[in-house]
Amino acid sequence: MTDTLFDPKWEWAFENASQALLETIQIAILASILGCFIALPLSFYASKATNQTTTTYIIYKSFLNFIRTIPDLFWAMLFTVAVGLGPFAGVLALVMFSMAIMGKLLSETIDSIDLGPLEAAKASGAKHNQAVFTSALPQILPNFTAYFLYIFELCIRASVILGLVGAGGVGRIIETQRIFLRFDRISPIIVLILFAVIAIEQFSVWLRRKIL
């Protein structure tokens, strides 16, 4: 059975997997953008520095902790049952996944911001939200960008496997071929994924150096 693993069927993989690989990348792009931008306001509520109300702080903090405990593929399974098979479930699953990571990373960054500008804004008459928007947000934007690119990479990796539970992307093809034990078809797909992931990662490293 392992012999076929090392006898890849390249043409078959290019013909059948490239469309699904594109779908995988689209899922990752959409989910990381949505997840990170939903997490941006949430993490201000989940930080002691910008949210003095203890009850809402605890609620937001434990909400973020809670969604972080459920693994990405569990989300995908739940969403495929709830909204049906297909990439939409995958996007929802990865939105939860990236929201959880961004929420944790960003709220911890907000915890350690310089409180001086915040105070200055309030002293000159800004409301709490205005003060946060004008003096806390600019401080964390570089971190947000770096985390976003990191989460995008994670999402690319995670979206590859979503198809195993029917949530769209290239994993779907791997799953069907696995059932038929066609390891000669799986191995070229895995190599394709490897190249795509490495290429995207290099792009993201380049972008990070360019922006930051």
Next chain:
Amino acid sequence: MNIPNQPLNQKILKYLITVLIVVGSIWSASGLEITPDRIFSAPGKIWILISAMFPLDLSQEAIDRIVPKVAESLFIAWAGTVIGAIFSFPVSFLAANNVSLNSLSRMTKQVLNIIRAFPELILAFVLLPITGLGPLTGTLAVGIHSIGTLGKLSSEVIEGIDEGPLESIKSSGGSKLNELFFGVVPQVMPTITSYWLYRFEINLRASAVLGVVGAGGVGAELINQLRFRDFPRAGTVLVVTIAMVLIVDTISASIRRRIIKGREIKV
């Protein structure tokens, strides 16, 4: 008052990023057949699923089936982390460009990159025909992936060390090996240990899903219950898994804090 104008190229960059994000998400959404009415009907459907899970199936039989599976996930994560820690530790010295040869460091880093590019589940796939169904495959998959990630993180820690102690060891007649043992290791050990624990937390989530491909752990249980539409029992699986992850996370986080920050001294 004189407020300096924003430099033009920064403005262009700002708009470029905005356009990139908007165009990227629209292009992705159109390719995935995501329509507004699917989005708006999603919360209702999710609510139906959640309400189908309660009350949870807490019968003795369900508990007897689920708890050992959750424990198996825990064991896979721990064993995988140990494999990753043992193998990544020496490799990270090879990969760090300040203690290793330049060409060797570059080569090791590439190898680590390649290992990291495979998600655990894909690794489990490749290993399935070799080691068969069961937790051994899961452990190996988690372990190999951990070597990649831990190797990268540890080598970056080693690259960031203070060179002073190394120099003083060298000037007092220490060999290259002495430098590593007495100069590098004591400096990097706290951070690397905390990375091992952090990796254990991540591996716990990874090992929970490995069951989907038959590589052991609680994932198989969840996917089967969802397939047979036994939602109360699926809910139990979820709740037990969440509880286990929360407990382990809390313990591991407090140990990590203790390692990095030391004991808190009350004044």
